[in-house]
Amino acid sequence: MVAALKKFVPDDFAGRFGAWWNGREYVPSGDEEASEPVADNDPVPDELVSEEAEKPARKSPDKPKAKPAPADTQGGVLSPTESRIAALEVLWGEGRFAPGSAEILSRLTDGMKPAEAGMDSRFGVVNGDPALVSHLMGTSGSCPVIAEWRRPCADRFKLQFADFDILFGDLDRPSFEPGSLDLLVSTDAFAFSDHKSGLAVRALRSLAPGGQWIVLDTVRGKAKGSLSPAFASAWAEPQICDDHEIIEVCESAGFDQSGDEDDLSGDVIQASRTAFERFGQNLEDKLGERIHQVNKAVFMRELAWEAESWKWRERALAGELIHSKMWKFRKPAE
Known part of the structure; x- marks a missing residue:
């Protein structure tokens, strides 16, 4: 799972997620040595959950300041x-x-009967x-x-x-x-x-x-x-x-x-x-x-x-x- 993330997102976000997923302390230097596993009742690391993340996401403008992306978002x-x-x-x-x-x-849907034709x-x-x-x-x-x-x-x-x-x-x-x-x-x-x-x-x-x-x-x-x-x-x-x-x-x-x-x-x-x-x-x-x-x-x-x-x-x-x-x-x- 973490390997797939690193492949597609080779930056600090993958490192943070990987540290959390494997129960290690997050080390910005990229040190792969594992620290003590996080206990089941330990809180989520601060790097992963911010005060903003604990609230429902606020609506963000869909239109960027630059030229709007195409409707199908291809390349956008x-x-x-x-x-x-x-x-x-x-x-x-x-x-x-x-x-x-x-x-x-x-x-x-067990036992559900399809609607009659024309209904x-x-x-x-x-x-x-x-x-x-x-x-x-x-x-x-x-x-x-x-x-x-x-x-x-x-x-x-x-x-x-x-x-x-x-x-x-x-x-x-x-x-x-x-x-x-x-x-x-x-x-x-x-x-x-x-x-x-x-x-x-x-x-x-x-x-x-x-x-x-x-x-x-x-x-x-x-x-x-x-x-x-x-x-x-x-x-x-x-x-x-x-x-x-x-x-x-x-x-x-x-x-x-x-x-x-x-x-x-x-x-x-x-x-x-x-x-x-x-x-x-x-x-x-x-x-x-x-x-x-x-x-x-x-x-x-x-x-x-x-x-x-x-x-x-x-x-x-x-x-x-x-x-x-x-x-x-x-x-x-x-």
């Missing part, structure tokens, strides 16, 4: 927000903003990523309506799904048209929502009678401990609740639970570990020459930030400090 320079998304996709895979796998996607069927996605949307399009045969609250992620969706509706706004107030969706899928929406009841009410309102809401979310486990290192790369501070709270909120809004809850923690851990193992090859295959177009400071900071948080999150999932669970709710037929 990616904006800071585009560089953040590039880092996530190099780590997790094409179209992914977080660990994912075919197994997880299959479990999400104007639509599904909604909240807090998802392009890989999820593509899978749902293929499985359901429906058109997506994408609700997104993170501007860099919304911009990435527009590149791949320019012909479909993309709604930008607050996470807990997705502005779907009432009764317009046959299916709604959300990932970690409750974990980052300020108003969880409001999210559930909006979800119910957006679905047609008999419509289904698939919820994949992170909830607290029985173990006790700090969650902050596990969400160091979050776009906002998480507000994780217990699993029974999600069920209560959804049923209070008017949903019926249409199946037992399903624990996907093991699949998420495996997806994360697999992504780290193939990172070096992904860097070469997926990014290639575009590494010279990214904002290196933003790209490397996002990469280190994301990798650090998921190393902690793997431990939190394995130690049952948190769980990744799925529920399927249905709006009653009228």
Whole structure:
């Protein structure tokens, strides 16, 4: 992994990331002698996480002071927000903003029937990523309506799904048209929502009678401990609740639970570990020459930030400090 970074980014950023990845003190002189390994509970080195990095990225102007780059960015320079998304996709895979796998996607849509030919069927996605949307399009045969609250992620969706509706706004107030969706899928929406009841009410309102809401979310486990290192790369501070709270909120809004809850923690851990193992090859295959177009400071900071948080999150999932669970709710037929 570090060797691949040094190949493409042969400067101090690769050295900083390499020192952190191997648990060594960062030595600007390039000394490769390892120092004492960093303990699991040690803080992230200051070289990798600054005060600016601990906050959601501020929107940066897309237009440079010099002549604007071509629309396809060939030969140009990616904006800071585009560089953040590039880092996530190099780590997790094409179209992914977080660990994912075919197994997880299959479990999400298990038993889903394609829409009948000629039906104007639509599904909604909240807090998802392009890989999820593509899978749902293929499985359901429906058109997506994408609700997104993170501007860099919304911009990435527009590149791949320019012909479909993309709604930008607050996470807990997705502005779907009432009764317009046959299916709604959300990932970690409750974990980052300020108003969880409001999210559930909006979800119910957006679905047609008999419509289904698939919820994949992170909830607290029985173990006790700090969650902050596990969400160091979050776009906002998480507000994780217990699993029974999600069920209560959804049923209070008017949903019926249409199946037992399903624990996907093991699949998420495996997806994360697999992504780290193939990172070096992904860097070469997926990014290639575009590494010279990214904002290196933003790209490397996002990469280190994301990798650090998921190393902690793997431990939190394995130690049952948190769980990744799925529920399927249905709006009653009228």
